[in-house]
Amino acid sequence: MKRRTVERLVIAFLFVATCVVFADRVSRPPAAVSASAPQTAFSAERAMKHVLAIAQRPHPIGTAEHDRVRDYLIAQLEVLGLEPQVQNATGVGTRYAGAGEVQNILARMPGRQNGGPAVLLVAHYDSVEAGPGAADDGAGIAAILETVRALRAGGPLAHDVIVLFTDGEESDLLGAAAFVREHSWAKDVAMVLNFEARGTTGRSLMFETGPGNLDAIHVLRTVPGVTAGSVFTTIYRTLPNDTDLSELALLGTPALNFAFGDGVERYHTSNDDVSHLNTGSLQHHGQQALALAHAFADGPLPRQHTEDAVFFDLPVIGLVVYSEKWAMPLALVTAALAVIVAIRARRESTRFGRDILMGTAAMLGAVILSVAAAYVAGLIISLLHTKLPWGGAPAWSPVYWAAIAILSLAISTACYVAVRHRATVSGLHVGALLVWALLSLAAAAIAPGSSYLFTWPALIVALAVLLENGHGLLTAKGIAMCSGALVTAALLIPIAYLVGAVYLGVTAAGGIVTAAIIALIGWLLVPLLEALCDGARWSTPCICAAVAIMLVGIGALTVHKSDMHPVPSRLIYAIDADSSDAWLASKASAIRTNAWTRTVLAPFAQGPEWIAHFFFPPTAVVAKRVPFLPLPQPAIDILSDSATSDARQLSLRVRGSTGTTAFGMRVTNAPVISAAIDGRAIDTKRYRLHMAEWTLWYWAPSEAGALLSLIVPAGSKPRLEILAYSLGIPKLPGVTIPPRPANVVPVQSGDVTIVCRRFSIAPSK
Numbered sequence: 096m097k098r099r100t101v102e103r104l105v106i107a108f109l110f111v112a113t114c115v116v117f118a119d120r121v122s123r124p125p126a127a128v129s130a131s132a133p134q135t136a137f138s139a140e141r142a143m144k145h146v147l148a149i150a151q152r153p154h155p156i157g158t159a160e161h162d163r164v165r166d167y168l169i170a171q172l173e174v175l176g177l178e179p180q181v182q183n184a185t186g187v188g189t190r191y192a193g194a195g196e197v198q199n200i201l202a203r204m205p206g207r208q209n210g211g212p213a214v215l216l217v218a219h220y221d222s223v224e225a226g227p228g229a230a231d232d233g234a235g236i237a238a239i240l241e242t243v244r245a246l247r248a249g250g251p252l253a254h255d256v257i258v259l260f261t262d263g264e265e266s267d268l269l270g271a272a273a274f275v276r277e278h279s280w281a282k283d284v285a286m287v288l289n290f291e292a293r294g295t296t297g298r299s300l301m302f303e304t305g306p307g308n309l310d311a312i313h314v315l316r317t318v319p320g321v322t323a324g325s326v327f328t329t330i331y332r333t334l335p336n337d338t339d340l341s342e343l344a345l346l347g348t349p350a351l352n353f354a355f356g357d358g359v360e361r362y363h364t365s366n367d368d369v370s371h372l373n374t375g376s377l378q379h380h381g382q383q384a385l386a387l388a389h390a391f392a393d394g395p396l397p398r399q400h401t402e403d404a405v406f407f408d409l410p411v412i413g414l415v416v417y418s419e420k421w422a423m424p425l426a427l428v429t430a431a432l433a434v435i436v437a438i439r440a441r442r443e444s445t446r447f448g449r450d451i452l453m454g455t456a457a458m459l460g461a462v463i464l465s466v467a468a469a470y471v472a473g474l475i476i477s478l479l480h481t482k483l484p485w486g487g488a489p490a491w492s493p494v495y496w497a498a499i500a501i502l503s504l505a506i507s508t509a510c511y512v513a514v515r516h517r518a519t520v521s522g523l524h525v526g527a528l529l530v531w532a533l534l535s536l537a538a539a540a541i542a543p544g545s546s547y548l549f550t551w552p553a554l555i556v557a558l559a560v561l562l563e564n565g566h567g568l569l570t571a572k573g574i575a576m577c578s579g580a581l582v583t584a585a586l587l588i589p590i591a592y593l594v595g596a597v598y599l600g601v602t603a604a605g606g607i608v609t610a611a612i613i614a615l616i617g618w619l620l621v622p623l624l625e626a627l628c629d630g631a632r633w634s635t636p637c638i639c640a641a642v643a644i645m646l647v648g649i650g651a652l653t654v655h656k657s658d659m660h661p662v663p664s665r666l667i668y669a670i671d672a673d674s675s676d677a678w679l680a681s682k683a684s685a686i687r688t689n690a691w692t693r694t695v696l697a698p699f700a701q702g703p704e705w706i707a708h709f710f711f712p713p714t715a716v717v718a719k720r721v722p723f724l725p726l727p728q729p730a731i732d733i734l735s736d737s738a739t740s741d742a743r744q745l746s747l748r749v750r751g752s753t754g755t756t757a758f759g760m761r762v763t764n765a766p767v768i769s770a771a772i773d774g775r776a777i778d779t780k781r782y783r784l785h786m787a788e789w790t791l792w793y794w795a796p797s798e799a800g801a802l803l804s805l806i807v808p809a810g811s812k813p814r815l816e817i818l819a820y821s822l823g824i825p826k827l828p829g830v831t832i833p834p835r836p837a838n839v840v841p842v843q844s845g846d847v848t849i850v851c852r853r854f855s856i857a858p859s860k
């Protein structure tokens with residue numbers, strides 16, 4: 096074989112191998128450690144016994160099953176030699192319009208300096224109504240119990256460790272809010288470690304930090320096997336997602352937040368059960384919990400205020416950490432190197448400026464075409480699986496992810512071949528390198544946490560180009576370029592895989608992100624692209640396109656419908672107690688995604704406006720009319736109604752009805768100046784969404800209901816709409832609901848009955 100053919104094959108092999116190795120590295124959790132491990136080690140096998148006990152059935156706030164789990168956890172903390180306590184309070188959300196009666200479980204493990212600053216270990220012990228919550232958040236609770244056991248097996252630590260098992264996380268983060276607002280230990284917290292799940296498998300990713308994370312990340316660096324990157328914390332801050340940490344952020348302390356998120360289709364469904372939980376994910380949660388609890392509680396606690404860090408994990412090296420202050424100087428060095436490369440390469444062509452422009456244009460063209468191709472391919476693949484008799488969820492398939500990646504490589508190489516014989520290799524490369532340098536500068540200026548993704552690849556590749564000229568991969572320059580390629584792949588392939596095949600889905604936005612990243616990588620490494628294309632041969636893009644098509648064929652044959660990839664669904668029996676109308680309803684989006692909901696609700700029409708308020712944020716619903724059942728109704732008592740010259744002050748007792756899990760309150764016809772629930776002021780400043788009308792959900796109400804105080808303008812006549820919900824749907828005469836197929840599962844609250852009543856509160860004389 097000719098040397099150039101060997102090089103082509105080596106580069107093609109390296110591309111595939113790095114994609115496989117780095118995608119696997121970011122998604123495969125460590126193996127579960129057996130129960131025979133030393134007592135000071137974390138064992139997922141030992142922790143699983145807690146998950147088995149907790150996740151027998153759904154245990155949402157306010158249910159008997161919830162109380163069973165609460166009692167189990169109290170007993171387990173006693174077994175560990177701690178003195179657990181229950182914090183009973185009305186939690187009032189500051190992120191969402193929610194409140195309710197919570198029971199947080201707390202215990203304090205004294206350190207050598209008994210009292211004073213402490214490390215807080217947090218997970219939530221409630222689940223959603225639709226599923227038993229083995230991963231979310233049974234795994235987090237079990238990880239902490241096993242961590243405390245292992246810590247107790249060693250000697251005492253310097254600082255106290257506080258265990259907080261929050262209640263009502265799934266109900267507007269109420270338990271965490273109650274801890275921050277009312278518990279005396281909240282002021283002692285110096286470091287927060289929170290454990291969560293957004294799927295049932297995968298690695299436990301450190302995805303969020305408190306503000307000013309440099310000290311905390313330096314400690315995280317000491318823990319082996321961490322998966323983290325400051326780009327995740329940067330992205331997460333812009334997402335509308337929350338965990339208890341969103342409420343605990345009010346403590347203003349450093350914090351680290353961990354979650355595994357592979358298998359997102361099982362999140363908040365009946366399939367978040369013990370059989371779907373990966374014990375390796377639990378192991379990864381726990382070994383980090385133990386190592387960090389030990390490091391923080393026995394070492395110097397992180398300073399309350401530091402700058403943020405840029406950080407990322409690399410194979411062998413582990414976590415690389417530096418202050419965000421260095422992001423801009425490093426980007427400037429990168430840009431300077433790119434300019435030096437350009438000046439040095441200028442002699443090679445008489446029309447060098449034009450060559451650079453062609454490189455820039457061809458690279459941007461490759462990115463745009465790859466993105467467009469990924470979008471179209473995603474549509475085709477989705478359509479293909481709706482037509483195939485075996486169905487399937489292609490969005491989460493590694494095979495389709497690989498197909499999109501190779502398709503992007505086909506387009507990148509095609510763009511390269513198209514311009515190659517009109518420009519010099521070095522000119523094209525400088526064009527691409529300058530774009531990378533600009534990306535690095537822009538990232539450093541706008542989102543420094545993401546700058547490393549552009550800075551380090553461009554910096555190393557620019558340095559490699561500056562080495563003495565040689566031919567072939569086995570020269571100093573070739574090896575340096577391959578090292579640059581390796582670092583680039585180590586930083587960017589895990590992002591492409593996580594975003595593509597784990598979080599967003601390859602047939603949707605995830606495929607688009609994957610395609611853009613592969614095109615950017617390809618063009619950063621123009622010297623390797625040149626070797627791969629053997630000058631300018633069309634055979635390379637053609638082979639890549641053929642491989643992509645072949646992978647789509649393999650995907651079509653191997654991706655099948657399974658309960659690992661269920662379709663979520665939720666039905667609502669909605670009663671208007673004022674008009675005696677009743678509907679069977681669902682989110683309008685469910686009509687598009689599953690045939691079962693279409694069948695149940697046919698012939699469907701747009702539902703009445705008030706049903707939309709069951710969802711947060713209010714969402715379009717479809718509904719069909721069904722018989723009205725005279726179910727118990729929500730009620731209000733006006734306890735007092737007083738007026739000053741400009742305000743009317745109302746004190747109301749609001750009750751759902753027997754079996755009510757929660758009720759929503761909405762005030763129309765008058766602006767609410769201020770409000771309080773169970774004697775606690777409601778602060779809406781931090782709400783995720785601005786509410787056009789005053790609303791509040793109240794969870795787990797007792798028989799006595801909730802005490803609502805409203806201040807409205809004097810003389811106004813507010814109308815209070817109460818939406819009470821209970822679990823399940825009663826038997827409706829003349830309506831048959833066919834059983835759900837195996838891959839259609841209830842999600843969030845599952846099927847519910849909601850009863851709506853409205854009360855006009857006229858001013859008293």
Ligand SMILES: [Zn+2]
Nearest residue numbers: 231232291292
């Ligand atoms: Zn959770």
